[in-house]
Amino acid sequence: MVKIDVKECAALLKEFDNYLILTHRNPDGDTLGSAFALHRALSRLNKKSTVRCIDTIPPKYSYLWNGIHNDDIEYDKIIAVDVADRKLLGEAFDELYGDKVFLCIDHHLSNREYAQHLLLEDRAAAAVIIYEIICELGVEITPEIANCVYTGLATDTGCFMFSNTTPTVHRIAADVMDKGADYTFINRLMFETKTLSYLKLEQLAVSSIETHFDGECAIMTITQDMFKKSGSDESECDGIAGLPRKIEGVKIAVTIRERLDGSYKVSLRTVEPYDAAKICAHFGGGGHHAAAGCDFNCSIDEIKSSLLKAIKEELE
Amino acid sequence: MVKIDVKECAALLKEFDNYLILTHRNPDGDTLGSAFALHRALSRLNKKSTVRCIDTIPPKYSYLWNGIHNDDIEYDKIIAVDVADRKLLGEAFDELYGDKVFLCIDHHLSNREYAQHLLLEDRAAAAVIIYEIICELGVEITPEIANCVYTGLATDTGCFMFSNTTPTVHRIAADVMDKGADYTFINRLMFETKTLSYLKLEQLAVSSIETHFDGECAIMTITQDMFKKSGSDESECDGIAGLPRKIEGVKIAVTIRERLDGSYKVSLRTVEPYDAAKICAHFGGGGHHAAAGCDFNCSIDEIKSSLLKAIKEELE
Numbered sequence: 080m081v082k083i084d085v086k087e088c089a090a091l092l093k094e095f096d097n098y099l100i101l102t103h104r105n106p107d108g109d110t111l112g113s114a115f116a117l118h119r120a121l122s123r124l125n126k127k128s129t130v131r132c133i134d135t136i137p138p139k140y141s142y143l144w145n146g147i148h149n150d151d152i153e154y155d156k157i158i159a160v161d162v163a164d165r166k167l168l169g170e171a172f173d174e175l176y177g178d179k180v181f182l183c184i185d186h187h188l189s190n191r192e193y194a195q196h197l198l199l200e201d202r203a204a205a206a207v208i209i210y211e212i213i214c215e216l217g218v219e220i221t222p223e224i225a226n227c228v229y230t231g232l233a234t235d236t237g238c239f240m241f242s243n244t245t246p247t248v249h250r251i252a253a254d255v256m257d258k259g260a261d262y263t264f265i266n267r268l269m270f271e272t273k274t275l276s277y278l279k280l281e282q283l284a285v286s287s288i289e290t291h292f293d294g295e296c297a298i299m300t301i302t303q304d305m306f307k308k309s310g311s312d313e314s315e316c317d318g319i320a321g322l323p324r325k326i327e328g329v330k331i332a333v334t335i336r337e338r339l340d341g342s343y344k345v346s347l348r349t350v351e352p353y354d355a356a357k358i359c360a361h362f363g364g365g366g367h368h369a370a371a372g373c374d375f376n377c378s379i380d381e382i383k384s385s386l387l388k389a390i391k392e393e394l395e
Numbered sequence: 396m397v398k399i400d401v402k403e404c405a406a407l408l409k410e411f412d413n414y415l416i417l418t419h420r421n422p423d424g425d426t427l428g429s430a431f432a433l434h435r436a437l438s439r440l441n442k443k444s445t446v447r448c449i450d451t452i453p454p455k456y457s458y459l460w461n462g463i464h465n466d467d468i469e470y471d472k473i474i475a476v477d478v479a480d481r482k483l484l485g486e487a488f489d490e491l492y493g494d495k496v497f498l499c500i501d502h503h504l505s506n507r508e509y510a511q512h513l514l515l516e517d518r519a520a521a522a523v524i525i526y527e528i529i530c531e532l533g534v535e536i537t538p539e540i541a542n543c544v545y546t547g548l549a550t551d552t553g554c555f556m557f558s559n560t561t562p563t564v565h566r567i568a569a570d571v572m573d574k575g576a577d578y579t580f581i582n583r584l585m586f587e588t589k590t591l592s593y594l595k596l597e598q599l600a601v602s603s604i605e606t607h608f609d610g611e612c613a614i615m616t617i618t619q620d621m622f623k624k625s626g627s628d629e630s631e632c633d634g635i636a637g638l639p640r641k642i643e644g645v646k647i648a649v650t651i652r653e654r655l656d657g658s659y660k661v662s663l664r665t666v667e668p669y670d671a672a673k674i675c676a677h678f679g680g681g682g683h684h685a686a687a688g689c690d691f692n693c694s695i696d697e698i699k700s701s702l703l704k705a706i707k708e709e710l711e
Contacts, residue, residue, distance in 0.1 A: 239555040242579040246569035253565035263558040
């Protein structure tokens, strides 16, 4: 594994002509925005690439690949974008591609260094790094590239609200807005549009919230039953893990989400100085300092008691 | 009334030494951030000023005036910041000061031109204009001024989410962040901190939502009874009017809020091309294209039927 910087990465990208670009499973705005921005930039250099994700890409992101003919191509090299761990490619993709990733472009300090070349920077979004690569490549930021970069920036910073937002993020946002990013459309679609069924799910989720340790920890639980009752589904729940952290006084917020197969996805959100990634590492998970996740295959009560033990340690 | 620009405004401010700075009633982050930024900039020019608001300033804004000794002073001139109409000073202040406002700095195109000098620009926040005045005055942006400007920008743009957010807003945000704005603290306080009682109020409010005109209009009602049941109060409700606009397909969102005295405050939020200010003008209210308000003194049913008539016209 060779660590490289933005300049070296741009040079590397110029060497080959056909790329397979992989995103992480359960794709979000940053992995998709970064992948399609890179695809669009490469095609302006007359290079071919295909973006692939193991999961179906939610239709709300369709504006990102609008106009792209994403046919399978013969590829020379594989690029993984915003993928901290080869397991996050998804099981089948990990088997197919996991040991063949030529270049990984990532912003998670927990990156497992599985790729031959790693461009890792501690930035708010992978899209920040992609923007810098595109500038380094000398490719003009088209309105379509601007949309992709803006989407990555905005979604990974909670629309510039989270503590990971830096002056650089704002300046890149300003630049891609100048270059045609349709931020009104994107913000409305990503942050302001909720279905009535989702609002009902939130109601049910709020009523499940319990607090611990003098209100410093809040746990919210979302069951499959709540999805049924509200008419909502998993695809609408991207931001819901941020909800319990909003409660006054809460330092560590936990969202336990039941999957269709009965397993549980746990998301942690923390306030400085508490480390979400450290808590999740106890359970084989990972992520960032302020936002991390892990999986469980036991009952909700067992999950809670395991988590509360680790959280108590962290709070102390 | 003389219309002036930023340069002329800076020159005017240099002419006198003692100012009374007025904000609008029900003060928000922009009127307060702008007023205290101006106060702090003036004091760096060795000018005295006092910021006054007819209503008690919510304690969450205390960081804005931290360290300021806001004693009443003898003043030469009155400045109103972010006050589109002298009535918005509040009744007693309107009587005392309404016809004596020397300078009004505002970003509402609906401004009633009540001041002797008017600096009116169509910007996302009054704080954008204040920032430009401070730069024109040659005053250094201290971390305290940076906090005030950031607060105005962030609160009036829904943390850079609303369609009024421009590249300039992002660039000013980046600059004041570089100059020490504690954006993590401010964002968390303004946007991410909700009490459990407020979350419960949202639950009740969501259950009141009704839709009209094939889902293009949503009406949410918040009664005093809901405040009682949830344990929440008016001071927590700044952003709640944005909620019904989030529903997929909604073009015109209405929030009807019962006041303690039994009157009703109506807030409209619209999606392009629908004009919230135009609808509210039918009922003696006003505001911006995408966000406006008006008052009613009749029953909820009467309010709804009056509004629905005006909304139907606008939708057609």
